[in-house]
Amino acid sequence: MRSTNEFEKGIVLRIENEPWQIVEYHFVNPGKGAAFTRTTLKNLKTGKVVERAFKSGEAFEEIELERKKGVFLYKDRRNAVFTIGEAKQRISFPIEQLKWELNFLKANTEVIVMHLDEKPYAISLPAKMELKVVEAPPAIKGNTATGGKKAVVLETGYSVNAPLFVEQDDVIVVNTQTGEYCEKAK
């Protein structure tokens, strides 16, 4: 059981029989009543995001998530397909559910597949990933109006702002949380 004062971002609680992940939380004290904890919760089954307030001291069952190693294979018009574990069991997610992750996924990328009640429900990417630049406009000398940055296109089709010295066929490191350029791969 997790009490409100043990809340953390990312943990999953069973509330009214549904799995809710804590996205955000903070303390409120109306002064004329007990203190409360305000939270933003994401339902891991439906993806629905809600705001909820709980009286301080209320406790909920924590759901342990199972993390399994997986590999991204390919995507088609509807689904993104992965294999899980040694047995290479195939699973797929609708592409709408992985809009963000697919910006960085190329064939054979290793990922973590989060499981809830034995069912896969989400993909966790490595925090940083190396991707090849397939399109980079030439740097125009003295062009500092854009803060010394230019948009380059990665092999996954994702476009990112990179320093002017980045060229086509370079491999760069991208932060998969923010989607921003980190550095040139060594």
Next chain:
Amino acid sequence: MTRNFITIQKQRAKIIDAIRLFFKHKGFLEVFTPTFVKLPGMEPYLNPLPYTFQDEKNKSYKGYVITSPEYSLKKLLSRGFPNIYQMATVFRQGESFGPMHNPEFTMLEWYRPHSDYTQIMKDVEQLTCAAALAVHKTLLIPFGNTIINLKQPWQKISVKQAFQKYAHVNLDNARTVSSFRKQLGHKPYPIPKNANWDDLFYTVFLNDIEQNFPKNKPIIVYDYPLPQAALAKRKPCSRITAAHGANKSRNSLQGKLPSFYAERFEAYIGGVEIGNAFSELTDWKEQYTRLKHEQALRRKLGKDAYAIDMDFIAGLKSGIPETGGIAVGVERLQMVLLNIQDINDLMTFPVNTLFKSE
């Protein structure tokens, strides 16, 4: 932080200047009352900080840091003081270190004898506008992703209307825990176990209501149910009832159910709660009863249950006029007016840096 730290502190000072100027123009007297007292506020859900000090003979005195200067200010009113205000340093334990809370903060309180909470509503609107003009020269102020329009008069909604509109709860039929609970059968959020009346009130208020308050303008939420207004005057029975009563015998008037609401309001700007006001309870007997009740609740909640401040009761007994009063969190007001989302970006020495662990 994009703004310079010194700039923020200069703007804070400008707001304080504007507050003092506002009260000076209105003929209020600024008063100074103790921060350390023997008997602090009895509010069951606030946690005053205990302290002990010694005199020159090493005799110990036990007391608390105030959570509000309210008792002291009302004692002054009972001694015939006119319109008064104070900006007091107050302290609350058991609260988080941000983004909307700092254990030590500044409470601005003002009291108007021979008046009520409707006049205080006008005051808080005018004061906020005066302070906004002092720093922005306009009533359109940026806050987060929106622009707040402070133009008067501010929107107003009663607590009863808000519960009806946003939560489909009829507070008239929620006077007891069981009748309140019965109306929450289909709520999509859990109702706390062993919830008392206040817990039910805030569970609904925070889950269904507060987030509906406008972000681009202020709103005043008024007339709170009695359990939510310990120091406020009970509303008279509705006018219709009073008119009826005039033609009926005294007995039938007394037979009427007394109002379930008290004259309290809260002001929200951009969704941030900045102040809490009352038509002050001046009936010493009712005040004493309510404090007794709160003391018992403190005991039940396992909190310090200190004695009732009988000087405060004696003050009310000696008579104070009908009075309107309010407590405004000065740092909250500054945050809204200066577009600061985290109180730690406002304070010179936020408590989370003063007491950081390792």
